[in-house]
Amino acid sequence: MCFTRQADEERNYHIFYQLCASAHLPEFKALKLRTANDFHYTKQGRNPVIDGVDDAKEMSTTRNAFTLLGVNESYQMGLFQILASILHLGNVEVKDKDSDSSIILPNNAHLSVFCELMGVTYQDMSHWLCHKKLKTATETYIKPIPKLQAINARDALAKHIYAKLFNWIVDHVNKALHSTVKQHSFIGVLDIYGFETFEINSFEQFCINYANEKLQQQFNMHVFKLEQEEYMREQIPWTLIDFYDNQPCINLIEAKMGILDLLDEECKMPKGSDDSWAQKLYNTHLKTCALFEKPRMSNKAFIIQHFADKVEYQCDGFLEKNKDTVNEQQINVLKASKFDLLVELFQDEEKATSPTGAPLAPGGRTRLSVKPDKKKAGQASKEHKKTVGLQFRNSLQLLMETLNATTPHYVRCIKPNDHKFAFTFDPKRAVQQLRACGVLETIRISATGFPSRWTYQEFFSRYRVLMKQKDVLTDKKMTCKNVLEKLVQDPDKYQFGKTKIFFRAGQVAYLEKLRADKLRAACIRIQKTIRCWLARKKYLRMKHAATTVQRYVRGHQARCLAKFMRRTRAAIVIQKYQRMYVQKTCYRRKQAAALAMQCILRAYMARQLYKALLREHKAVLIQKMVRGWLARQWYKRSLEAIVYLQCCFRRMHAKRELKKLKIEARSVEHFKKLNIGMENKIMQLQRRVDEQNKDNRNLSERLNGLEISHATESERLRTELTRLRGAEEEAKSNGNKVTTLLEELERLRKDLQITQKEKKAIEDWAQTYQDEMEKMISELKEQNHLLKSEKHNLNRLIQEQSQQFTDKMQRALKEETQQLESDLNEERSRYQNLLTEHLRLEEKYDDLKEEITLAVNVPKPGHRRTDSTHSSNESECTYSEFAESEEGSRGGEDVSKGILDMSLFLKLQKRVSELEQDKQSLQHELDRREEQFQRARARDDEEHKKARGAELEYESLKRQELESENKKLKHNLNQMRQSLRGSGEAGSARSAAPGSPAYTVLLDQLNASNEELDVRKEEVLILRSQLVSQKEAMQHKETMTEPLPYIEDVQKLTDAKEISQAYVSLKETNRSPFPDYHKLNEDGELWLVYEGLKETNRLLESQLQAQRRSHENEVEVLRGDLQSVKEENNRQQQLLAQNLQLPPEARIEASLQHEITRLTNENLDLMEQLEKQDKTVRKLKKQLKVFAKKINDLEGGQIDVSPGQTTDEPVHPVNIPRREKDFQGMLEYKKEDELKLVKNLILELKPRGVAVNLIPGLPAYILFMCLRHSDYVNDDQKVRSLLTSTINSIKKILKKRGDDFETVSFWLSNTCRFLHCLKQYSGDEQFMKHNTPKQNEHCLSNFDLAEYRQVLSDLAIQIYQQLIKSMENILQPMIVSGMLEHETIQGVSGVKPTGLRKRTSSIADEGTYTLDSIVRQLNTFHSIMCQHGTDPELIKQVVKQQFYIIGAVTLNNLLLRKDMCSWSKGMQIRYNVSQLEEWLRDKNLMTCGAKETLEPLIQAAQLLQVKKKTDEDAEAICSMCNALSTAQIVKVLNLYTPVNAFEERVTVLFIRTIQTRLRDRKESPQLLMDTKIIYPVTFPFNPSSLALETIQIPGSLNIGFLTRV
DSSP: OOSSOOOTTOOSOHHHHHHHHTTTSGGGGGGTOOOGGGSHHHHTTSOOOOTTOOHHHHHHHHHHHHHHTTOOHHHHHHHHHHHHHHHHHHTOOOEEEETTEEEOOTTOHHHHHHHHHHTOOHHHHHHHHSEEEEEOSSOEEEEEOOHHHHHHHHHHHHHHHHHHHHHHHHHHHHHHHOOOSOOOOOOOOOOOOOOOOOSSBOHHHHHHHHHHHHHHHHHHHHHHHHHHHHHHHHTOOOOOOOOOOOHHHHHHHHSTTSHHHHHHHHHHSTTOOHHHHHHHHHHHHTTTOTTEEOOTTOSSEEEEEOSSOEEEEEOTTHHHHHHOOOOHHHHHHHHTOSOHHHHHHTSOOOOOOOTTOOOOOGGGOOOOOOOOOOOOGGGGGGGGGSOHHHHHHHHHHHHHHHHHHSOOOOOOOOOSOSSOOTTOOOHHHHHHHHHHHTHHHHHHHHHTSOOEEEEHHHHHHHSGGGSOGGGOOSOHHHHHHHHHHHHOOOGGGEEEOSSEEEEOTTHHHHHHHHHHHHHHHHHHHHHHHHHHHHHHHHHHHHHHHHHHHHHHHHHHHHHHHHHHHHHHHHHHHHHHHHHHHHHHHHHHHHHHHHHHHHHHHHHHHHHHHHHHHHHHHHHHHHHHHHHHHHHHHHHHHHHHHHHHHHHHHHHHHHHHHHHHHHHHHTSHHHHHHHTHHHHHHHHHHHHHHHHHHHHHHHHHHHHHHHHHHHHHHHHHHHHHHHHHHHHHHHHHHTTSOHHHHHHHHHHHHHHHHHHHHHHHHHHHHHHHHHHHHHHHHHHHHHHHHHHHHHHHHHHHHHHHHHHHHHHHHHHHHHHHHHHHHHHHHHHHHHHHHHHHHHHHHHHHHHHHHHHHHHHOSSOOOOOOOOOTTHHHHGGGOSSOHHHHHHHHTSOHHHHHHHHHTHHHHHHHHHHHHHHHHHHHHHHHHHHHHHHHHHHHHHHHHHHHHHHHHHHHHHHHHHHHHHHHHHHHHHHHHHHHHHHHHHHHHHTGGGOOOTTOHHHHHHHHHHHHHHHHHHHHHHHHHHHHHHHHHHHHHHHHHHHHHOSSOOHHHHHHHHHOOHHHHHHHHHHHHHHSOOTTHHHHOSSSHHHHHHHHHHHHHHHHHHHHHHHHHHHHHHHHHHHHHHHHHHHHHHHHHHHHHHHHHSOHHHHHHHHHHHHHHHHHHHHHHHHHHHHHHHHHHHHHHHHHHHHHHHHHHHHHHTSSOOTTOOOOOOOOOOOOOOOOOOOOSOEEOOGGGHHHHHIIIIISOOHHHHHHHSOTTHHHHHHHHHHHHHHHTTOHHHHHHHHHHHHHHHHHHHHHSTTOHHHHHHHHHHHHHHHHHHHHTSOOHHHHTTSOHHHHHTSOOSOOOHHHHHHHHHHHHHHHHHHHHHHHHHHHHHHHIIIIISOSSTTSSOSOOTTOOOOOOSSOGGGOOOHHHHHHHHHHHHHHHHHTTOOHHHHHHHHHHHHHHHHHHHHHHHHHOGGGOSHHHHHHHHHHHHHHHHHHHHTTOGGGSHHHHTHHHHHHHHHHHSOOSSHHHHHHHHHHOSSSOHHHHHHHHHHOOOSSTTOOOOOHHHHHHHHHHTTTOOOOOOOSOOTTOOOOOOOOOOOOOOOGGGOOOOGGGOOTTOEEO
């Protein structure tokens, strides 16, 4: 309401003043703004400037806030353009044309600017500002309006535009601040005007006071309700408190025929006026309502008795302000604008739900939701036609519904003075505000009861000084009652509740007075004692000071006397020595003068004699030298000529010899001599392997001899058994009659003749069938050949097309995937860095807290003072119930910590939400790319299917023909069996005896026919297998060209299994005995023979299967060997190609390096073979012992056993297990056992015992089973408490034992397993698809723990980072010594580079680490993580980080040490890296990306070994060292130092050539690699196949209080 009019010393909305202050900016020139005093809407308050506020800076802050909320620059300029147009619209002047019409002068400057900014026409806007359209039932009229109505219409339009703009900004802010976090509750802040009464009160003050009446009523009811609940909860007797009820005043305003109702009715009248409305008010309410009065001296005003005071309202302007409607034609003009943002503001929108509401969460979880009533759809377009009073009443009604549905808290703001002066308090004004706000009424209500209250513990702690020792009891409640009875005599002044003591007004002050008197008396006594002690201390200090002064003065005097005596004695000694020195100096001077004179004279005489002798000697010497010089000159000339000839000849021979030596030094034989020790070792190992092989052969021969002897003995026993059985059969046969045998023999002969005839017919039929089948097979082969040729052509065409398209799509998909993965890794790395920073701040906070705890040894007892108005102000607490319930579940430490870190937590949460949104967008993009690729692949599949349709149909027809032939075979076989059975039954009266020759011949013929049928049947199966193999080959080719095979077509070919079923049925029929065998075989002989044949067949089949398996294994081994040979061949070819490209010298070096590497690998292979041979020997020894024992047992067991004897086997007792109960995979525990559970399962658990003896991840399974039970009983407090305790305990144990790699690895594994369990049993479909039906029944049913999964994921990231730090601390001392300093290949490094001092190692010789130390440590890390059940993907990430640390530290030390940059050291590094790669290969970790982290180190080693002279060498180095930066390459070349005289340093020109070629690279100038980088970690979902109900809890964990449900 202050938009178009402002009171004195007030301003309009700040944005208008900020725009005017920023009008000088270039981007605001087009808005044509001026100062705030030039616009009507900003100058009415006559105070446009606020002291200490810079509107230009505030404008910059506003724009930054818009940018932060996602409003881009173009939208911001559009908003400022609309706001500027509103200012110009307020300056449009309207002139009177006559009494009933008005006009706007042509070319009005402000209206022109308004139309230009808003994109509307000047004529339409100027016309409709001064006219309005009236509609009747049949016609429409355009009526001019007077000046006052035109100005009101202009202001209403401005307010309407601003309201639309404000709603648009609110919608965009809500969208920007929308979070995906599930909403349980909300906190709303309502800031309203207080009660207003001025000299002239109008419609604005009426609406504000009406709202205050409604809020005061709600406030009174709320305070009364709180008091009532408090007394009932504490069971205090009380009576109803009377308080002021302002419902009559509210009815006067809003009831039917109330003030607002009459105002709306008057607004609807065609000629309604303020005067007529006032008369209606007088007639309606003056005599009926006591709260409504009429002023004595006015007929245009009325008085209302509000709860705070009487207010007189002037009726002028009420109707116009209540209407405040916008002309529809003006809205239509704005909708027709060319300004897009303006059109967007006036679009019809659906009314959104209240911002306090929240949708129902998925999964049936309950969420708090408070929603006001929705408006009808038809009201949205007519919103501007409602009166202001009606809109205000509806809005107030919605507000009251929201307040009644929530828990309100009140903050009363009191203005100290009306002049905005600092440190000035106006008591009258404050009391007036207190009365107007209803605070005094609240105090009165509270004072009638018990306004002051204490808990028993607080009362005891506060007034303990008033109690005597005998009054203190163990029961605090009884103690407080006894003390109060003594201190307060009137029992009506206080009441005892269940947990609190309630006092009347003034009683707490009385108790405080008693307490203050008691403390004052104690203070006086303490002061007396302290003052006495201070005076005595002062006296003792003065006495001690006087004694000390006396002692120092006497000592000073004694020292002065001793000093004087020493000086006197010293003066005498100085005089004595001075006089002695003078006399001695004089004597020495005289003696020296005499000696000098004698010396000079004697020297002169000697020199004269010497000169004479010298002249004579020189003359003789000159003669000798001249004569000798002449002779030597001739000799020298002759000697020089001879020596010159000798030098030329010897130089020629020396050059030749030097060249030979250089070639020999660089050859392989030279290095073989250097490595003669290694070859000796290899020879020794080879001899040892030969000896082991010899021993193995001896053992094998011995084993074969034993097996042969065992077989011989078995054959002998079998022969003896056969002989015994034959004797038994002869004894039985002798008992039969000879006549019966003869008759049976005659009958069998006749049957044999009949059977021979049938056999001949069957053989003829079989021969005919065989010919037909051979013909059919030849035809099938020809057709198959044609089909294969056609298929080959089609496959070739399809392969070429699909290969091109596949390559293209794969390249595009690979590029997009790499980009998305890099972006995702960057976001994940930033998020994990934020988590690390958060963890560091938490640790810093814990350290500071511990220091404060240590500093304060004896905490002083404190008391939280509560004034007498505590009960009335208790409802005005600023904390919400939701926050209190959440914080109440944690300990005091967590509460304080959460309060201090809340700002950081909110920032992290906001950053995490942004990262999640980016992650989702990247995932959507990746899914979209994959869908495009899948669609393209599906199109190719359709083309393939169309191309192959014809041949598949043809093959299916052939398959049907073969099936029909097989059915015929089956039918013929059944007919033959029936005929045989019929002939057998017809001749049963004259059947021969079992075992007779005729019966045997008949069975042989039947078996022969069956075998012949089997041969035919196998031929059919072979033909079918050939077809299937051809289809599989075709499928294999298609698989090589296409990612998706044609599985459906192959299944169509293999679904029909009649042929195989017929074969199985024939086989089973042949194996099964005939039904009448037992009738024919009365004595059982034929049955025994048949059983023996079956055993023989089974034995042969088992041997055949064993041979087949061995053959398949041999084939697999040969394939593996072939693959390795191919790889070795490819590698040799690559090396050969590289060597051919190198110059001769570098080629020799490369061949030498390859030879050394080959010898080393052979050495390692021989060692492995030796170990395998040792294992084989031990295994054979064990087998030898077992066979020897079996032979002894067999010999001992068959001594006394006869064929007819049988032994009774001992009956062993049978253990009947008890049937297990059907457990549900849950563990029940009591609330008080939670601390014990966490202590035994987390804090005091030793990882080593769990990893060795129990299943991996057992603590995680136990915690989840306890969590399942809490979810099953629907106890949210128990769930929250268990999860919080678990997380805090894991953090505590990691903080305590964070340096122990085993502990950190153990809890990383269990944390990940616990996280996987939460996902696996969460009930989400994406996680349930891996479960069994039983596991799906165990899913959580009541709670959604998605937020806790995020917390556990963050905890796992922190543990992973701590694991990496622990691992780095262990590996750091080993890397340099093992990778660089230690010589793994002895003799390669040779001597140190010339010109370098010997570098001492950082580790002593006895503690030096080697490469084996690093490998053993890596094995230790890997075995620990495997024992703990760490996820394989997580192990790969840890290994990748390990190898990065090894490579980075090694490369950094190589770049800083000149003695390590040589050719031999490069070969040493290459060998060490190959050993690390071998370790990766043994552990099946080659795909984890660890090898790529060593690429910079490998390239640095290659750089040390390659030739570094020509431009071709520079080009090869630039293409080879793509993982090294330019600075690193140049540094290695500068540090390269030759080891011997045959190597050369790298020239400066070559280094400059390298720099020139690499200057276009875009890379970091950093020289050293960052060893602190931690790759972002991910935790892929790894479901567990372990059933929860099968988990057994061992007693060693000491958690017997858990109960399985």
